[in-house]
Amino acid sequence: ILKKKMNKLNVCLLLGIVEGMTIGLGVDLGTSGVRVTVIKENGAIIEESKQAWTPSDGRQAKCWINSLKSTLNQCTNANCADRIAVSGTSGTLLAMIGAEIHREPMMYNDAITEGRAMQIIQDLAPAGHVVRSRSSALAKLLNWQLDRPIKKSERVAHQADYVAAHLCEQKPVSDWHNALKLGFDVNTLDWPPWLFEALDVAGVPHDVLPQVIEPGSVMGHITKNAAKMFNLREGASLVAGTTDSIAAFFACTHDLENLTPGVAVTSLGSTTALKLVSTIRVDDASTGVYSHRLDDKFWLVGGASNAGTRVLRSFDFDDKELHSLSTDKNLLSYADVDSDLYYPLIDKGERFPINDPNLLPRLPKNDNKDRKRLLANLLVSISRVEQLGYKALADLGASTLTSVATAGGGAANEPWRHFRAQQLGVPVVQAQQTDAAYGAAVLALRKL
Numbered sequence: 001i002l003k004k005k006m007n008k009l010n011v012c013l014l015l016g017i018v019e020g021m022t023i024g025l026g027v028d029l030g031t032s033g034v035r036v037t038v039i040k041e042n043g044a045i046i047e048e049s050k051q052a053w054t055p056s057d058g059r060q061a062k063c064w065i066n067s068l069k070s071t072l073n074q075c076t077n078a079n080c081a082d083r084i085a086v087s088g089t090s091g092t093l094l095a096m097i098g099a100e101i102h103r104e105p106m107m108y109n110d111a112i113t114e115g116r117a118m119q120i121i122q123d124l125a126p127a128g129h130v131v132r133s134r135s136s137a138l139a140k141l142l143n144w145q146l147d148r149p150i151k152k153s154e155r156v157a158h159q160a161d162y163v164a165a166h167l168c169e170q171k172p173v174s175d176w177h178n179a180l181k182l183g184f185d186v187n188t189l190d191w192p193p194w195l196f197e198a199l200d201v202a203g204v205p206h207d208v209l210p211q212v213i214e215p216g217s218v219m220g221h222i223t224k225n226a227a228k229m230f231n232l233r234e235g236a237s238l239v240a241g242t243t244d245s246i247a248a249f250f251a252c253t254h255d256l257e258n259l260t261p262g263v264a265v266t267s268l269g270s271t272t273a274l275k276l277v278s279t280i281r282v283d284d285a286s287t288g289v290y291s292h293r294l295d296d297k298f299w300l301v302g303g304a305s306n307a308g309t310r311v312l313r314s315f316d317f318d319d320k321e322l323h324s325l326s327t328d329k330n331l332l333s334y335a336d337v338d339s340d341l342y343y344p345l346i347d348k349g350e351r352f353p354i355n356d357p358n359l360l361p362r363l364p365k366n367d368n369k370d371r372k373r374l375l376a377n378l379l380v381s382i383s384r385v386e387q388l389g390y391k392a393l394a395d396l397g398a399s400t401l402t403s404v405a406t407a408g409g410g411a412a413n414e415p416w417r418h419f420r421a422q423q424l425g426v427p428v429v430q431a432q433q434t435d436a437a438y439g440a441a442v443l444a445l446r447k448l
Contacts, residue, residue: 025081025232026440027068029088029159030244031058031108034067035437038077041445043254045438047077061094061101064163072231079227083237084167085216085444087247087436088159091181093137095144095154095208096162096172102154103144111135117142117202124198128283130181130290137182138198145204152205156182160241161210167230168220168238174210175240177292184212186293187281215242216446239444244436246292246300249275251439252405252431256446259298262402265431266386266420268410270310274389275302278399287352289396301398303352307385309410311344311378315366322413325375331415335376336364342381353385353392379416387423403427407434 021041028035033052039045051071057063072078095103111134112118118134120142125131131138141156157165157172158179165172176186183195191209199206213219220238227234242250250256252265259277267273281291281299291299312322325331343350345361364377390401403426410416411430421428433439 022082022445023077023080024441024444025078025084026247026437026442026444027084027086027163028244028247028436028440029064029068029086029163030436031089033058034064034071035435036068036071036075036078037435037437037441038075038081039438039441039445043433043442046080047075048435048437049074050437059105059107061105061162064159065166068163069230075231078231079233081233081236081444083239083444084222084232085239085440086160086164086167086241087244087440087443088161088163088178088241090178090243090245091135091137091140092159093140093156093182094159094162095150095156097151097153097155102151105159106140109135110140112139112143115143116146120198120201124194124201125183126194128285128290129183130283130285131183132285133181133288138195141182141204141208142198142202145202150204150208152207154205154208155210156208157210158182160243164219164238164241167222167226167232169223169226170220172210173219173240174212175215175242176212177215177242177246179210179212180290180292182209186291213240215240215246216443239446241440242443243292245273245275245302247436247439247443248407248434249300249439250442251433251435252407254433254442256442259294260402261298261399262426264390264401264404266404266406267408268309268382268386268406269408271304271306271308272382272385272389273302273304274386274393275300276390276393276398276401277301278393280397280399282393282396282398284396287355287392289352289393301393301396303389303393305352305385305389306347306350307344307382309382309408311346311363311382312375314346315374315378317371317375321371322375325372326413326415328372329415329418331372332376332380332419334370334373335380336373339364339377339380340384342377342384344378344381344385353388379413380419382410383416383420383423386420390424401426403429405429405431407431 035050089108091108094105161172185192264276343362350359
């Protein structure tokens with residue numbers, strides 16, 4: 001046992017003290033499992049580990065803790081970390097009494113039905129505020145109260161708050177990013193009067209709300225018991241975390257201290273998500289656009305379209321065929337002249353950049369005789385959605401786009417990347433890192 005401990009100490013000495021670097025560890029609680037990434041101060045990855053969970057298990061808070069224990073105990077270098085940050089799904093909420101769960105989690109995509117809770121929010125929340133969504137954390141809190149009155153001893157916690165609290169064995173503390181959907185005012189950095197009025201109307205005790213601090217600032221330290229349980233170093237700093245989507249943005253941009261207005265990340269996944277650094281805050285609940293506060297200078301403005309690369313699967317494109325066709329650097333030139341008239345939805349309805357719940361898919365003819373042309377048409381149509389999205393953010397008042405890093409399954413398609421750069425008129429690159437756990441590790445080192 002002593003030899004094993006000495007070996008681990010020697011690894012930490014080599015990684016940190018000898019090189020004079022601080023080690024960061026990021027934890028991401030995603031939709032499909034937990035991931036852990038350990039990095040050096042210069043961004044180099046030391047180690048990664050992950051564990052998947054089923055959709056039903058992922059709804060249980062005990063699964064989050066047990067999976068994290070297992071994942072960290074698989075890591076050789078987790079106990080070398082000096083600073084740790086946790087990211088979780090945005091809008092996931094649970095309630096605790098002391099250290100015990102009193103109300104099981106409502107997940108990020110759980111939406112309450114229209115009723116008294118939503119009426120209170122519609123009456124009192126500012127126009128365009130993100131809490132007006134039926135899946136917001138505030139909607140869940142008010143709905144809990146109307147279903148079963150909340151006790152004065154209850155405290156709510158987001159997914160990242162709950163897990164972080166286990167690591168430092170203290171009551172949950174939240175951050176600007178997770179608390180936004182609970183109603184936190186990211187301008188005044190406090191809970192706003194309209195929120196207290198909403199709680200009073202519903203009969204919710206004010207003490208249910210957590211303390212909120214800046215992401216990346218120290219919220220506690222790893223306790224002796226937690227260090228043993230989670231294979232971490234006792235006394236390591238635990239910093240306030242963020243949401244999984246913002247952590248992914250941090251991974252793509254990496255250098256958080258030198259962000260400039262107009263820097264953006266497009267995630268080309270099953271849907272198309274845009275995030276843009278802006279000096280101006282913009283919010284539009286009708287189209288799902290809202291802003292997170294990054295620091296005293298910048299906002300992170302985001303919007304997400306229902307259109308994305310999943311449309312390729314509906315035309316039976318598999319990875320092998322996509323790779324084969326994409327070796328042609330002139331792939332996009334095969335698209336129809338009017339291909340930008342297509343709108344690549346799978347189902348009816350869109351929120352951003354077009355707010356139309358009845359918008360129907362407009363897709364090219366499924367011509368199996370000319371698969372290259374079909375693929376080109378679909379890629380051009382997704383590019384058009386991206387272009388319209390950044391235009392919509394600019395029209396709302398966000399900073400002018402200057403560059404785009406790309407994440408998601410479509411990031412590696414070189415012909416498509418060149419075409420998108422031409423359409424957007426700015427440099428478009430493939431992000432070197434995209435994993436939210438890596439972004440959480442970057443956040444952990446941010447305040448050095």
